[in-house]
Each structure stands twice: as C-alpha cells, then as structure tokens.
Amino acid sequence: xxxxxxxxxxxxxxxxxxxxxxxxxxxxxxxxxxxxxxxxxxxxxxxxxxxxxxxxxxxxxxxxxxxxxxxx
Amino acid sequence: xxxxxxxxxxxxxxxxxxxxxxxxxxxxxxxxxxxxxxxxxxxxxxxxxxxxxxxxxxxxxxxxxxxxxxxxxxxxxxxxxxxxxxxxxxxxxxxxxxxxxxxxxxxxxxxxxxxxxxxxxxxxxxxxxxxxxxxxxxxxxxxxxxxxxxxxxxxxxxxxxxxxxxxxxxxxxxxxxxxxxxxxxxxxxxxxxxxxxxxxxxxxxxxxxxxxxxxxxxxxxxxxxxxxxxxxxxxxxxxxxxxxxxxxxxxxxxxxxxxxxxxxxxxxxxxxxxxxxxxxxxxxxxxxxxxxxxxxxxxxxxxxxxxxxxxxxxxxxxxxxxxxxxxxxxxxxxxxxxxxxxxxxxxxxxxxxxxxxxxxxxxx
Numbered sequence: 001x002x003x004x005x006x007x008x009x010x011x012x013x014x015x016x017x018x019x020x021x022x023x024x025x026x027x028x029x030x031x032x033x034x035x036x037x038x039x040x041x042x043x044x045x046x047x048x049x050x051x052x053x054x055x056x057x058x059x060x061x062x063x064x065x066x067x068x069x070x071x072x
Numbered sequence: 073x074x075x076x077x078x079x080x081x082x083x084x085x086x087x088x089x090x091x092x093x094x095x096x097x098x099x100x101x102x103x104x105x106x107x108x109x110x111x112x113x114x115x116x117x118x119x120x121x122x123x124x125x126x127x128x129x130x131x132x133x134x135x136x137x138x139x140x141x142x143x144x145x146x147x148x149x150x151x152x153x154x155x156x157x158x159x160x161x162x163x164x165x166x167x168x169x170x171x172x173x174x175x176x177x178x179x180x181x182x183x184x185x186x187x188x189x190x191x192x193x194x195x196x197x198x199x200x201x202x203x204x205x206x207x208x209x210x211x212x213x214x215x216x217x218x219x220x221x222x223x224x225x226x227x228x229x230x231x232x233x234x235x236x237x238x239x240x241x242x243x244x245x246x247x248x249x250x251x252x253x254x255x256x257x258x259x260x261x262x263x264x265x266x267x268x269x270x271x272x273x274x275x276x277x278x279x280x281x282x283x284x285x286x287x288x289x290x291x292x293x294x295x296x297x298x299x300x301x302x303x304x305x306x307x308x309x310x311x312x313x314x315x316x317x318x319x320x321x322x323x324x325x326x327x328x329x330x331x332x333x334x335x336x337x338x339x340x341x342x343x344x345x346x347x348x349x350x351x352x353x354x355x356x357x358x359x360x361x362x363x364x365x366x367x368x369x370x371x372x373x374x375x376x377x378x379x380x381x382x383x384x385x386x387x388x389x390x391x392x393x394x395x396x397x398x399x400x401x402x403x404x405x406x407x408x409x410x411x412x413x414x415x416x417x418x419x420x421x422x423x424x425x426x427x428x429x430x431x432x433x434x435x436x
Binding site for chain 1: 153154155157159161162217222224225226227228303304307308310365367
C-alpha cells in the first residue's frame with residue numbers, strides 16, 4: 001500500500017480544514033489521506049465532509065491533536 | 073450523561089441546541105429582557121461595554137449575565153470533555169478589528185445574527201433585509217475563502233492563558249452583584265446600570281446566568297453557529313448547522329406565539345428601525361466580518377471559553393467597537409441610523425475587502 005497523503009490543517013480556522021481536505025481529495029480517485037487537525041470541531045467537520053464524499057473515515061485522538069484517516 | 077453528549081455531537085446536536093436556545097430566548101423576554109432580544113450577543117456585549125463605562129449611552133448599560141454564562145458554560149464543558157485547548161497566533165490584530173467592525177455593523181442593524189433570527193420569529197419584518205444582508209456578507213466571505221483567504225495558523229499556548237476569559241466572566245458577575253462605584257466620591261464608574269430603556273429591561277440575574285451556562289454548554293458540544301450555518305449550506309451543501317438555525321427560528325416563533333409576543337409588522341417594533349438599506353448594509357458588514365473570523369458572535373464567545381485566544385481578541389474587538397459605536401454616533405436608534413453609521417459601515421466593508429484580498433495563503 002502506498003504512503004498516505006498528509007494534509008496538515010492544524011491551527012486553521014473554520015472552515016479551512018474542510019477546504020484543504022476537499023482540495024486534496026478532489027485530485028484523487030482513491031487511496032489514503034491523513035488529515036491532521038487540532039480541535040475536535042475540525043475533526044468532526046472533516047469526517048462529516050469526507051463521509052459525504054464516499055470516503056471511509058477512522059478518527060484517532062492524540063489529546064492535543066486529532067488524526068483523521070480517509071480511505072477509498 | 074454520555075448519551076446526551078453523543079446526541080449533542082450527532083446531527084441532532086445543532087437542532088436540539090437551536091430549539092432549546094430559541095425557547096429560552098423567547099422566555100427571557102417574558103421574564104424581562106427587551107423585546108425580541110431574549111438573547112443578542114452583540115447587544116448584550118454593548119450593554120456590558122456601557123456598564124463598564126466604555127460608552128455613555130444611558131439607556132444601554134447593564135452587565136448581562138447571559139454573556140458571562142456563555143463563556144463559563146463553554147469553559148466547563150471543554151474541561152469536562154477534554155477539549156480545553158488554549159491556542160492563539162492567527163492574526164490577532166486583524167481579528168480585533170473584525171470584531172470591532174462586526175459590532176459596528178450589528179449596531180447599525182440593531183442586532184447580531186442571533187437577534188436577526190429572533191426579530192424574525194417575533195414578527196419584526198425589518199429583520200428580513202437584515203438577514204438578506206447577512207447572507208450577502210457571508211457569500212462575499214465565501215468568495216474569499218474559495219480564493220485562499222486565511223488568517224494563518226494558531227498555535228498551542230500555555231494552559232493558563234485560557235483562564236483569562238473565564239476569569240473575566242467571573243469578574244463581570246461579581247461586578248453585577250456588587251455594583252461597585254469607583255471614581256471621585258464613589259459617584260463614578262466603572263459599573264453603570266440603565267434606569268430606563270433596553271438596559272433597564274432584564275430577566276432575574278440568576279435565571280439569565282443559568283440560561284447562559286446552559287447555552288454555553290450546549291453550543292460548545294454541538295458547535296451551534298448562526299453564521300457557519302449559512303456558510304456551510306452555501307459553500308459545502310452541508311445543512312448540519314443550518315438545521316439548528318431553522319429549529320432556533322421555528323421554536324422561538326412558537327414560544328413567542330404562545331406567549332403573545334408575536335407582533336407582525338414593520339412599524340413600532342422593539343429596539344428596531346425601519347431603514348431597509350442600512351438594516352441590509354449593517355448586516356452585510358457583520359456577516360462578512362463573522363465569516364472572515366470563522367464564526368458568529370456566539371461561537372466566538374464559546375471558543376473564547378475553550379481557550380481560543382484569537383476568538384477572545386475578536387470578542388474584545390466587539391467590546392471596544394460597542395464603545396466607539398455609541399461614543400461616535402455610529403449606532404442606530406429606533407429613529408434610524410446614527411449620524412456616522414453609514415460612513416462607518418462603508419469604512420468597515422472596505423477594511424474587510426482589504427483583509428479578504430490581502431490575507432491569502434497557499435496550503436500544500
């Protein structure tokens with residue numbers, strides 16, 4: 001399996017984490033994307049958006065930051 | 073408790089929050105808050121600015137416990153659910169002036185987005201041009217977001233820096249209860265309370281504080297945002313937050329109707345004027361400011377309780393903006409826009425356009 005594409009959206013205000021994720025997955029037909037954010041709000045927003053676009057979502061909580069793994 | 077939390081984090085969260093806040097807002101009017109102003113984040117911040125002597129409009133001075141409750145409710149919720157995360161550094165000075173001009177726009181219209189929806193639910197049709205202006209302002213903000221607008225990243229800071237806003241909220245409650253009079257011979261400020269006008273109309277403080285705490289907790293869990301609602305619907309075709317605003321308007325309308333507080337029309341509406349152009353333009357400015365700052369005024373207060381230093385700066389910009397609005401004849405009155413309100417609104421829109429065009433970034 002190829003290396004995941006990393007999207008670093010830490011510290012960005014709403015709705016930018018979703019926008020940078022959107023920009024990344026729009027160029028991909030499938031694969032694996034890791035989105036890094038720092039708030040649960042951003043995590044949930046990115047997860048909801050990705051699910052709507054047909055991506056499988058796994059969330060990992062690292063305390064002071066959050067990882068969302070998107071696969072398709 | 074965890075079931076309630078799960079529900080608030082689900083797609084039902086904004087709907088439940090909107091419904092409860094709408095009902096409580098209408099009830100607060102029954103209990104003494106000004107008409108169609110059960111909760112108005114901008115008006116209440118303006119009242120606090122007056123109470124602290126930052127402006128001298130004698131009819132709008134009161135320490136609104138709802139606002140302190142928002143911050144503390146969010147703070148407690150964020151601590152319980154381990155979402156307290158002090159952070160700052162995303163163009164704080166720009167955010168200060170976005171808050172400043174958001175307040176100017178809101179006081180030209182006479183209400184923030186929360187009150188715009190509440191005015192609509194109470195039958196004040198002057199809210200319609202205001203809401204259309206709000207949508208227009210948000211759409212201008214979306215144009216900038218599509219084109220790479222960003223105020224840059226925030227960074228984690230020391231835990232202690234996030235305690236400042238909750239401590240400020242506690243201080244406000246202490247000032248409300250003790251009403252200290254400083255100044256020469258104890259006759260001056262800093263706490264001024266209106267004896268007549270909207271500032272003298274308020275629900276019992278303990279109920280208002282309780283509502284504020286509850287709303288702060290609910291909104292922290294559900295991310296209720298009255299500007300993000302329209303932004304996400306237009307930009308991402310995502311109705312998650314918008315459903316909350318619909319619930320807010322519908323439930324507020326139903327409770328207003330049941331309590332005999334629904335009075336449809338344009339004329340004689342409480343704390344409102346009938347100038348459609350400046351009702352519209354004021355909210356264009358506010359909607360644009362809130363979109364560029366990432367959330368509505370309520371959301372900014374909620375995030376300030378979570379430790380977000382940038383939202384706190386925005387809130388302080390609103391507080392100072394309220395002082396300027398009344399000291400320099402920018403705020404409207406029921407008679408219409410203030411002498412310099414239109415000029416300040418245009419100035420604010422030019423500021424926002426400059427921010428939108430200049431603050432662009434590419435993220436790879």
